[in-house]
Amino acid sequence: MPATVEGTIGRFGLAELPAVAGFPAFRHAVLDPEGRDCVFHHAPDRSVDVVPHGLVRGQTVFGPGVSLSRDMNENPVHRLKGVSSVVLDRAVLSPDSMAVISPEWGFFNASIDNLEAWQGKLSIADRHFIEAGPDRWRHADPAATIPMIDAIALPIGGIGLANYGHFFYDGLPAAILHHRLLGGKTVLAGRPLRHWQAEVLDALGVLDGYVAIDRPTRFCKILTSDMVSWTVSYPNRLVRGLFDRLRFRFGSRLGTPRRVMISRTGPDNRRVLDNGAEIEAIAAEFGFTVVRPAGMSVADQARLFAGADCVIGESGAGMANLGFCDPGTRILEIQPASFVDGWTRAACHLLGLRWQVFFAPVTGEAGCAVSRDFRFTVDPAAFHDALAAVFGPR
Amino acid sequence: MTVGTPFRHAAARCCDPVAARMAGCETIILRDAVLVPAPFAVLDADGALQAGTSPQPFDSLQHVVTQASLVAALEAGETIPLGRFLGPVLSLASMQHDMFGQPELAGAPLTPPQTEAMAALGLLGSYRPMNGAGRIDRLLVTGAFDRGMPRGAELSRLIRPAIETLRFAVEPYEVNARLSLMAPPTRARFGQRHRQSVDVWLVARRFTPLDPDRMRIGDTGMGLFDLVAVLAAARLVVIDDPVQAPLLGFCDPGTAVIELGVDGQPNSDIALCARLFGLGWSLVVEPPDGDATATGLYAETDTARLDHAITRAERQLGL
Numbered sequence: 001m002p003a004t005v006e007g008t009i010g011r012f013g014l015a016e017l018p019a020v021a022g023f024p025a026f027r028h029a030v031l032d033p034e035g036r037d038c039v040f041h042h043a044p045d046r047s048v049d050v051v052p053h054g055l056v057r058g059q060t061v062f063g064p065g066v067s068l069s070r071d072m073n074e075n076p077v078h079r080l081k082g083v084s085s086v087v088l089d090r091a092v093l094s095p096d097s098m099a100v101i102s103p104e105w106g107f108f109n110a111s112i113d114n115l116e117a118w119q120g121k122l123s124i125a126d127r128h129f130i131e132a133g134p135d136r137w138r139h140a141d142p143a144a145t146i147p148m149i150d151a152i153a154l155p156i157g158g159i160g161l162a163n164y165g166h167f168f169y170d171g172l173p174a175a176i177l178h179h180r181l182l183g184g185k186t187v188l189a190g191r192p193l194r195h196w197q198a199e200v201l202d203a204l205g206v207l208d209g210y211v212a213i214d215r216p217t218r219f220c221k222i223l224t225s226d227m228v229s230w231t232v233s234y235p236n237r238l239v240r241g242l243f244d245r246l247r248f249r250f251g252s253r254l255g256t257p258r259r260v261m262i263s264r265t266g267p268d269n270r271r272v273l274d275n276g277a278e279i280e281a282i283a284a285e286f287g288f289t290v291v292r293p294a295g296m297s298v299a300d301q302a303r304l305f306a307g308a309d310c311v312i313g314e315s316g317a318g319m320a321n322l323g324f325c326d327p328g329t330r331i332l333e334i335q336p337a338s339f340v341d342g343w344t345r346a347a348c349h350l351l352g353l354r355w356q357v358f359f360a361p362v363t364g365e366a367g368c369a370v371s372r373d374f375r376f377t378v379d380p381a382a383f384h385d386a387l388a389a390v391f392g393p394r
Numbered sequence: 395m396t397v398g399t400p401f402r403h404a405a406a407r408c409c410d411p412v413a414a415r416m417a418g419c420e421t422i423i424l425r426d427a428v429l430v431p432a433p434f435a436v437l438d439a440d441g442a443l444q445a446g447t448s449p450q451p452f453d454s455l456q457h458v459v460t461q462a463s464l465v466a467a468l469e470a471g472e473t474i475p476l477g478r479f480l481g482p483v484l485s486l487a488s489m490q491h492d493m494f495g496q497p498e499l500a501g502a503p504l505t506p507p508q509t510e511a512m513a514a515l516g517l518l519g520s521y522r523p524m525n526g527a528g529r530i531d532r533l534l535v536t537g538a539f540d541r542g543m544p545r546g547a548e549l550s551r552l553i554r555p556a557i558e559t560l561r562f563a564v565e566p567y568e569v570n571a572r573l574s575l576m577a578p579p580t581r582a583r584f585g586q587r588h589r590q591s592v593d594v595w596l597v598a599r600r601f602t603p604l605d606p607d608r609m610r611i612g613d614t615g616m617g618l619f620d621l622v623a624v625l626a627a628a629r630l631v632v633i634d635d636p637v638q639a640p641l642l643g644f645c646d647p648g649t650a651v652i653e654l655g656v657d658g659q660p661n662s663d664i665a666l667c668a669r670l671f672g673l674g675w676s677l678v679v680e681p682p683d684g685d686a687t688a689t690g691l692y693a694e695t696d697t698a699r700l701d702h703a704i705t706r707a708e709r710q711l712g713l
Contacts, residue, residue, distance in 0.1 A: 023563040023619070039671065040563050043626070048648035049710075050675065080647055083562075123557035177562040183516050207494040233672045237647055246553050248489040306404065327406045327417065327551055327669055350647055352551070352669045371449075 007142060012105040012114065014039050014084050014226060023181075030087045030152060030223055037104060040261060042174075042225075043236065047355035048340075050349035051076035062332075062386035064081050064379050069340040073195040073359075077389065078346040081234035083174060084226050092146060093220035094305035095191040095213045098158050098171075100222055107137070114159050114170075119390045125159055128216050146218050153189040154178055154217040156201075158228035161190060163246035165317035167197060169343075178223055179206055180338040186223060189209050199298045203249045205241075218361040235347045237239035243323035243351070247306060251301045256307030257289035259394065262318045266294060270373040271336060273314065274363060278335075279378045283312055286387045287394025293318055319344045327352030332390050336376040338362045358383065403536070404550060409630025415549030416666065417538035420429035421490070423464070428455065431502035431524040434469040436535050445535050447472070449527070458528035466490045466534040468521070471502025474583075476606040476621075479508055480560065481667075482552035488515050488556050498526055500682055507609060512619040514563055515556060549640070549666050556706045557643035558669075564619050565629035566646070569611055570602035571713055573628045575642075577635035592695045596632060599704060604650055606638055606659075622709035629711050634661035647672035650707035653696060655679045678703050 002060065011343050017039040020026045029035035055076050056062050066073050088102040097115070099122070100108040115122055123130045132138040154175040160166030170391050189211040193201065199209040223377055228236065261283045265276055273279065282292045290311070292299045305311070305324035313319050314334045320332060322344070333344050348355035362376045426439040445467065445510070446698065469483050487499055501524040504512060512518040514591035538548040555654035574596045577588070602612050604624065609616055611624055625631075625644035633642070634654035642651055642664070651673050653664045657680065668675035678700050706713075 020563070021566075042562055043646060046646050046648050048672070049674075144534065174562075177559055178558055180516065181514065181563055238558060238562060240551075244485075244554045245489055245492070248552055248555075249493055251401055252405050319668050326404070328407060328416075342558040350672045352672065 001100075008136040008138045008190055009101060009129075011109050011135050012102070012107070013042075013109045014086065015243045016105060017086055026085070026087070027182065028117060029222065033194060034387060035087065035089075035221075037086070037088050038100065039086045040082050042085065043238075045082040046080040047077050048080055048295055048346075048349065049076050050078045050346045052349075052353065053354070060356045060388065061315055061359070062356065062389070063358040063382050065180065065337040067337055067340055067359055069342075072335075072340055072342060076345075076394070078342050078349075079234045080236050080346060081227070081231055083236060083238060085174065085223065086225070086347065087090070087223045089221055089291070090218055092154060092216050092218045093155055093189055093213065093222060094126055094216040096128060097122060098190060098228065099126060099129070100155060100224055101216075102222075105255055108224065111155075111158060111224065113229035122242055134382070136370060144215075146216050148218045149213075149251050151189075151211065152182075152221045152223055153211065153308045154184045154186050154189050154208065154223065155224050155228065156190040159230070161197075162194070163317050164196075165320035166232050167200070168242065168320050168323060169223065169227075169232040169235055169239055171231070173242045173263075174225035174227045176206065176242060177238065178206060178225075182223075189213060189217075189219070190340065191278040196298050200246065203246055203299070206306050219385055233249045233341060233343050235350055237350055240349070240350060246302055247324055250302040250306075253303040255305050258308060259283075259286065259288040259289075259310045259391070260304065260312070261288040261290045261291045262311065262313035263290050264316060264318060265292070266312050269318065271314070271339065272375045273334075273360075274375050274377045275295040275380070277320055278380055279383055282380060282384050283387065285394075286391055288312060293321055312387075315339045315341060317342060318345075322353060325351070325353055328354065329339040330356070330385065332356045332358055334358045334360055336362055336374065336377075338374055356386075395496045395504075400436050403516055404552060406538075407550075415662070416550040417551060418534065419486075419538060419552055421494075421534060421536040424535060424569045426531065427469050427535075428527055428529050429458075429465075429500060429524065429533060430469045430527045431500075432473050434467075434471075434474075434501070436533065445537060452527040454526065456526065458522075458530045460498050460500075460522070460530070462496075462520075464494060464497040464532050464534055465530050466497045466499050466536070467492070467570035468501035470504055470508055472505050473502070475637045476510075477505055477635075477638035477640040478510055480556060482548060482550075483513065484517075484556035485553050487517060488559070488608070489552070490519065490534060490536055492519060494534060496520060500528075500530070507618040507621070511556070511560060511562075514618075515559060522659045531652065548615060549663055549670075552671060553599065553640055553667075554643065554670060557640065560618075561626060561644050565625040566627055567620070567623035569624050570600070571627065571629040572599075572601040572603045573625070573631050574601045575604050575606070575631060575633040575635055575638055577594075577637070578605075581635065581637060584657050586704045592697065595697050597657055599634060599701070606641060629713060630707050631705070632700070633664055635638060636661045639664045640669040642667045645671065645673060648674065648711075650674040650676070650711055652700070652703050652707060653677045654700070657681050674707070676703055676707070 026040035092101040100111040129137045157171040192212040303322040400420040403419040428437040430449040443470040500522040
């Protein structure tokens with residue numbers, strides 16, 4: 001189906017673009033003004049046993065709860081997402097949703113794939129588009145002009161850009177690698193940066209020249225990848241180099257705590273640990289220092305986790321900081337039974353960390369299980385036993 | 395003398411479960427230092443060894459005049475195994491380049507694959523090949539600091555950035571899902587009795603030998619990106635050469651690595667690289683045969699035991 005039919009725009013996937021063989025040919029397609037739209041496949045999907053030390057109750061699995069997902073309880077094989085890049089001539093980047101729209105092909109699937117997990121539909125996430133039928137959209141204001149920037153743009157992420165974990169995993173690693181391999185002939189682009197995002201790009205040496213846009217904007221070409229969606233859920237190897245470069249840049253600091261517990265308490269927290277104070281007190285008995293990374297600079301977070309040997313944390317964006325931990329660090333993830341994401345265990349495998357899990361039952365009605373807003377409780381005695389087994393005394 | 399205090403990038407750590415020790419890493423700036431390109435060495439203004447190995451006395455010493463205010467010492471050239479260059483050396487050079495204002499890089503003339511790698515990472519234009527020792531006004535040295543030894547690029551998480559960048563620039567190309575990476579006799583940690591028969595046995599077991607020293611896969615020559623693409627498609631690797639262990643980083647996570655080792659001669663580099671890159675790792679260890687101090691250390695690979703390890707890995711991988 002053509003990209004545009006009676007003013008509506010469809011979507012397209014990787015399979016609809018011609019694949020080029022070899023990165024030099026892809027580079028040529030990117031840098032040559034006459035280069036055609038195409039796709040380059042960097043890596044295939046891999047299914048990997050990410051818990052080679054086994055899902056063994058009392059050794060790696062703790063807590064009275066079980067996950068709603070049978071796989072989370074029994075199957076340590078996790079998908080590690082493949083990576084492909086596309087170059088699209090005269091494409092538009094819409095900063096609200098970070099959607100990429102090719103005039104020839106329509107919306108790039110990967111750039112809107114996460115919509116359902118975020119806001120349900122494009123018009124909620126992006127004021128510039130409205131739904132026009134199944135998998136079709138139209139401009140909310142067809143008369144609005146779209147500014148043009150004469151540059152090859154690398155979108156820095158997907159719709160989840162504002163989230164700490166999604167920022168590191170969804171798209172940025174591929175954008176940075178392209179920027180490096182193409183010798184600075186590209187610009188990074190996206191929404192105006194938050195302070196911590198600017199800190200990360202500055203540390204990576206790519207803040208100068210960043211193009212912040214506040215409305216859909218056309219570029220000579222857009223070079224993006226399918227990493228912009230679902231890479232948090234199904235992480236891949238490319239995230240490692242990003243954290244390693246940041247570790248090198250930020251360095252380490254003497255005197256940081258060796259045992260760290262990440263606290264999620266805060267006014268915006270939707271997954272509430274009912275007995276958080278009690279659990280933090282037990283962790284303190286084992287020598288854990290409770291930290292709230294949300295208020296810290298990224299540099300301080302990196303140095304904090306660089307110095308840790310043992311980390312406890314609830315499933316969520318704060319666990320993205322595990323990327324700063326050194327290989328061999330022991331991790332205990334507190335996973336509410338209704339929160340079925342397996343990305344932390346997969347990320348730990350990729351990063352060389354030793355992962356364990358404590359499943360905590362959700363309190364309240366069973367009907368809330370698939371929601372991301374719920375309350376849960378960690379059994380204190382079981383938690384104490386888990387810390388003794390995983391970490392030992394301080 | 396050094397300029398300012400060292401910048402500490404990472405502390406030394408022990409990495410379970412193989413108790414591999416990861417080196418810490420710091421950067422110092424030396425004033426009026428001497429860089430000896432090959433064998434690589436850095437001496438400070440007082441003549442104390444700061445990196446590399448003690449050099450032979452040199453006849454002459456050039457004063458290296460550079461455009462850049464800062465020069466970074468690079469361990470390069472034909473004496474450096476490819477795995478060591480692409481892992482610890484190139485990654486540190488790439489990060490130095492970003493962090494310290496794109497210093498000039500200096501070292502021995504590059505080999506063809508080293509040149510390809512430097513070009514891919516955008517570093518070749520900043521490289522100054524040196525044929526002899528030179529004195530440099532401000533020399534940047536980054537490396538391990540925690541062993542009471544001269545600094546050098548060692549194995550740690552910091553070897554990954556260059557590997558990941560080069561890996562990103564290829565599409566996996568399967569010559570054979572089963573590869574062997576065996577040390578040449580000149581670099582082997584131990585003599586292999588009947589080594590040729592082991593090589594023949596591995597080929598009969600459907601492995602293809604990869605030789606990064608000669609840049610050959612089987613009987614075919616290859617370039618750097620061929621090597622990366624072939625490793626990216628591998629699912630099972632038999633290796634006995636710790637120096638080339640960083641090359642395992644081009645393999646995708648989940649690839650099974652079988653190390654051939656000798657009892658009582660621990661070397662954790664292969665296990666550590668497997669850990670750093672999310673690979674499976676198992677060790678086939680043979681009893682030593684001979685006296686390392688007198689007649690040389692030998693071992694004989696028990697192909698039945700190796701076959702068992704391979705079969706197990708193949709079953710897990712569905713090969």
